[in-house]
Amino acid sequence: QVQLAESGGGLVQPGGSLRLSCVPSGRLFSYYNMGWYRQAPGEERELVATITGGGSINYSDSVKGRFTISRDMAKNMVYLQMNSLKPEDTAVYYCNLNSGLMTYWGQGTQVTVSS
DSSP: OOOEEEEEEEEEETOOOOEEEEEEEEEOSSSOOEEEEOOOTTTTOOOEEEEOTOOOOOTTTTTTTTTTEEEETTTTTEEEOOOOOOGGEEEEEEEEEEEESSEEOOOOOEEOOOO
């Protein structure tokens, strides 16, 4: 079993920055992809950014140029640096791990962008 622990959410003013962190634990695979998704109230969960085990990165158009996903293979951690935050970025952000056979989700961390 794999567990994902997210941290770093909070309240920030428009234009501000936050960095989310996610650390997986448990029975990890030798190769897996990781990513961040978000879900706003009344909306479906949507992709924010993903990074493969080989380092390939994908962003949603809504965050491209403002958010940066990165991965520390030595620490088994994945980060999401969020800059120039907008009120429409307000959501619960979920860490995701995909081994190709199984998909795991964290509990989520709230990000609120408001003045």
